Amino acid sequence: MKSDLVDLTMQLHHETPKAILVSDAGDRDKAVWLPKSHVEFERKKQGVVVVTLPEWMAIEKKLL
Numbered sequence: 812m813k814s815d816l817v818d819l820t821m822q823l824h825h826e827t828p829k830a831i832l833v834s835d836a837g838d839r840d841k842a843v844w845l846p847k848s849h850v851e852f853e854r855k856k857q858g859v860v861v862v863t864l865p866e867w868m869a870i871e872k873k874l875l
Contacts, residue, residue, distance in 0.1 A: 843872045
């Protein structure tokens, strides 16, 4: 069975109780909000997170 989840290493710019603001290249101008209700994320080194999210959301947010 094919998994519809993808793991992306991202730069964390901001976090609220309901969402995280991340970018793939560290450029805040190109960052996107991801709802915590749909993603999981693990903090790595300073400002870096690995985000696990549905593939459809990654495509919709232009992260893939």
